[in-house]
Amino acid sequence: MATLIAYEDASPSADAELLKKACHGWGTDEKAVISILGHRNATQRKLIRQAYQEIYQEDLVKRLEHELSGHLERAVYRWNLDPADRDAVLANVALRNENRDHKVIIELAFTLSPEELFAVKCAYQCRYKRSLEEDIASHTSSELRKLLVGLVSIHRYQGNEVNLKLANLESNILRSAIEEKAFNHEEILRIITTRSKPQLMATLNHYKDEHGCSITKHLKDDRADEYTETLRTTIRCMINPIKYFEKVIRNAIKKSGTNEDALTRVIVTRAEKDLKEIMEQYYKRNSVPLDQAVAKETSGDYKRFLLTLLGKED
Amino acid sequence: MATLIAYEDASPSADAELLKKACHGWGTDEKAVISILGHRNATQRKLIRQAYQEIYQEDLVKRLEHELSGHLERAVYRWNLDPADRDAVLANVALRNENRDHKVIIELAFTLSPEELFAVKCAYQCRYKRSLEEDIASHTSSELRKLLVGLVSIHRYQGNEVNLKLANLESNILRSAIEEKAFNHEEILRIITTRSKPQLMATLNHYKDEHGCSITKHLKDDRADEYTETLRTTIRCMINPIKYFEKVIRNAIKKSGTNEDALTRVIVTRAEKDLKEIMEQYYKRNSVPLDQAVAKETSGDYKRFLLTLLGKED
Known part of the structure; x- marks a missing residue:
């Protein structure tokens, strides 16, 4: 809500x-x-x-x-754009950012309908005279490229049917690859980028039942590289977007020096969708209401604007 | 026409x-x-x-x-379906066919607008309860998978702007990969699957100017595998769909035993679009009018139907 x-x-x-x-x-x-x-x-x-x-x-x-000016300007700018155009801007800013953060790309893949994602791609082309996919591909390489380009380009099946036999089979394929620490195995990429969300959920549930541990835990590795981190984030966002967004906000606030870009992004993009659930999840996880946490970490008119979008006037 | x-x-x-x-x-x-x-x-x-x-x-x-029944039944069936639904059927039949022929997939990528391709994917899901991309990915592997999934999933930039510096740069990237005989190089795949058609044309023209030979000739190899063949076909279809379709028809007719599936596909899918140009190209290349060639290789009501679609009644 x-x-x-x-x-x-x-x-x-x-x-x-x-x-x-x-x-x-x-x-x-x-x-x-x-x-x-x-x-x-x-x-x-x-x-x-x-x-x-x-x-x-x-x-x-x-x-x-x-x-x-400042954070308020950027927040109001994002808020005023049409949603598809705003997503195009967010994706482009993320791709050009030196602290490469691929969360925006993952969010496009898992929070939009195929029609909405198509509209974002058209808006992106209209603004930047290039395609979203070619920009992602130019800014990345090897497995990370395959994962991110796959995520935004592949039109997943939208039905709810689940093939349990296939889930079983593909859970085993994932397991073999992970046991070999081949996190970049092409079959992992195929399964994660092409299967429908319900099918992928069934596969990951089967994985958990069979091995007593979630795949995201098994993907944790001391030598975790950018690709593996992005793969874990992808799976978390797919499984539970509410928990995923709670964590994005938590990290944006908790880390030394607030990450206003991430905070603004979640509040602006979710305020008309599911920010209420994200706030509830935040309270459950942190025992502090989100609006209080935001009020503590921000100030002035920027704070006033975020609290207004959170439904909490000063 | x-x-x-x-x-x-x-x-x-x-x-x-x-x-x-x-x-x-x-x-x-x-x-x-x-x-x-x-x-x-x-x-x-x-x-x-x-x-x-x-x-x-x-x-x-x-x-x-x-x-x-027979070839007539299949031709009339394809003709009667809505174009997006027909393309979905053609793609599915091609994927299930043992003589794996990826031309249909390539044709989807280069003869449809992004909106039309989106409609084909929706029709595919509606019919088969799976996505086109996951079926392609399940039926293929390694580079061939990356090429074909990339072709149908990536939403290319639709504008006409060309960056000549980039074309120059990417032509050199292609050349280096080809000199090393690394036809499956990820940069070849990135360039071919993500760049806009005009940009890709500029890159391939630059390649030809610089090296005195087209890239498709350089991709010819005695050990040509399925992937390399598909890559060459992809480039030919992108550069000149009319010549590409002429060749599909020529092969369908000339080979011992007519390939009715391919013949029907080109005539049914192009009759309302550019079959006139394909016929002209056929005559230029073979010195025989296409309708005469078709009449010679087919018979009965199937022949009558194809000739009708070619605008040449018996």
Whole structure:
């Protein structure tokens, strides 16, 4: 469930006028911007952007980019884009980032429908004049390339049917590869990137039943490289996206120096979907409400904006 | 351009009635079936199928499957399906065929738009309860798997922009791999499966200019395996689909024992698209009109149907 509290009877043109006023003259009224956009859903934000363009012949997203700064600017920018376009931006930023973090790519693969993922790829091409896949392939190599390109390109079966015999067979294939410490075995890559989610769940459950331990534990290795880490993250995100996102937020907050990019990403992309469940999971895991943790680690208007999206006004 | 001569003012319900009559009683009036369906485009055929279902509570495609037999049955069956569904069937048949022929997979990658390919994948899942990609991956291994899965899964950039510096660079990467006879080099696979068609064309043109020989010639090898052959076919289909299809037809006719499956596939899938250009290319290459060659190698109602789709009535 969503945490966003959207005001249903808002008028796009009235909102556009209020936003124009908030941007007028020296200094920006950040509180007004947050109180409007932090209470509008994706469709409403799109209509506001259209109304703003019509009335003022100006792109609201660009205008706010100029008016705001720092973490707030980046958060509001991501929030204002169409979801497919936002995902394209997030993927591109992640690929260009030196601290290579492939979580965004994994999230695209496991939190979007095939139709949504297709829309992200079209948005990516429209923005960057290249395909998402070719950029992933150019930025990576060997197994990591195969894994990540496979994840975003392969159109998994969407049905719920499960073939238990196949799950049994493929659980054994995974086991053999892991026993040989061949984490990059092409059969592991084939199974993880091509099978449907329910089929893969059955395979991994069978693995756990048979060997008394989850595959992600068996994939832990002292010599863990980027590929193996990414493979483990992939499996965790597939098995339980809520737990996965809780961990992304936990690491973003707990590590010395908050990772605002990751924090913003999860809150902005999940606020209209399942952020409530992620908050519950966070409380279960950390015994502190997420909004309190966020309030402690952030400040100013950025904090105000995140708390608004979390459904917790100051 | 199309070779199909479709009668524009045909009525779907009148056609459905005529087809019902052609199927009535002992024996089927194949000539009537061919003279109707051989002159209707994809939209018209869809409407006829709907009208037939409404009037007679029966699926026309299944009915004709029972009424007809042999090569004619298979050709009419493929002709009657929606294009995306037909491509799904063709891909599945090719994957299950023991004489493994990956041309169908390559054709999907280079003759469809991303939207059409997406529709084929949905149709495949609907029909077979598995994804196209997982079936390709299960039927192949190592480099061949990477090539074929990459071809159908990766959403190539659709724009026309070409980066000549990149083409130069990647042409050299290809050359180094080929000089080492490393035809399965992961960089060859990356370039061929991820780059946009115009970009790939620029790279291959640069290769030819620089080395005085096309890459497909350099990929020829006495020890040619299935993967290398498929890679060459892939490049030929990408560079010039018309020449590629001409060769498919030429081989289907010329080899001892006509390959009706391949012949039917090209005629049925291209009759509404570019079969006219393929016919011209065939004449240029073989100095015999394609319809004469087809008439010589086929017989009966199957021949009549193919010639009708070629726009050449008996």
